[in-house]
Amino acid sequence: MAARPEPLPPGGLAKLAPGSSCAYFFDVDGTLLEIKPRPEDVISDEDLRLLLVALAAVAGGALALVSGRMVDDIDRIFAPLAFPAAGLHGAEIRFPDGSRTCAESAVMDEARPKLRDFVAAHPGARLEDKGATLAIHFRQRPELEGEVRAFLAGFAQGGLAVQEGKLVAELKQGQYNKGAAIAALLEAPPFLGRRPVFIGDDLTDEKGFRLVNEKGGLSVRVGPPENATEARLRLNDPAELRRELGALVAVC
């Protein structure tokens, strides 16, 4: 049930989520990295890459990135690293052995030209065509929010659903979500048998929080305290998450 998350207790993630027994799942935008004006502005720095490599090592490789972005875009951000990953809110998964699943993009063929036309008619709005999902960003014109959401709601039928996010709304296939993606990754070694830890910041992460709660894991939301969430615990921002992960790696 959604409620206000608690701050981390003393000892933080180093105490709550040791690398010897946990599997780590991280959202990207707003969690590992700060939000930027445009999606392509986001890129990992060397410190974060080294931190994630160190954490993956102490967890026996049980670290995955779980994002609304395409897996190829996640790889661009963290290059040359290529972690196990779920992209497109779970519609795309790359398992630790390198095998991949990806939802059909043809399901968006009817909607795609209509979204293009909408964006062309609304300067400042932007279409991010991710194949199996289509996102309309309105960060440059936040006043378009109501119009974008109402427009996309008209496509929410026949298995399609709208995923809301930070100054973005997106058309996806309803059966895919981050909870199902984390559950699928947890079936595969080296995730199998480990306690899941999921850290995210946005509406798309709520099903991931619920899944790890059901599995007895740890759910942590990055962001202000006032919003109700399925996550049980809270961190202020990506910088605090980095400090926590640094401390965790240091004690392992």
Ligand SMILES: O=P(O)(O)OC[C@H]1O[C@H](O[C@H]2O[C@H](CO)[C@@H](O)[C@H](O)[C@H]2O)[C@H](O)[C@@H](O)[C@@H]1O
């Ligand atoms: O699940 P995430 O890893 O958090 O990805 C969610 C969406 O992230 C990107 O959009 C968001 O971040 C952009 C860069 O900081 C920002 O400009 C935009 O306003 C945000 O909505 C990405 O572009 C989307 O595809 C992801 O679904």
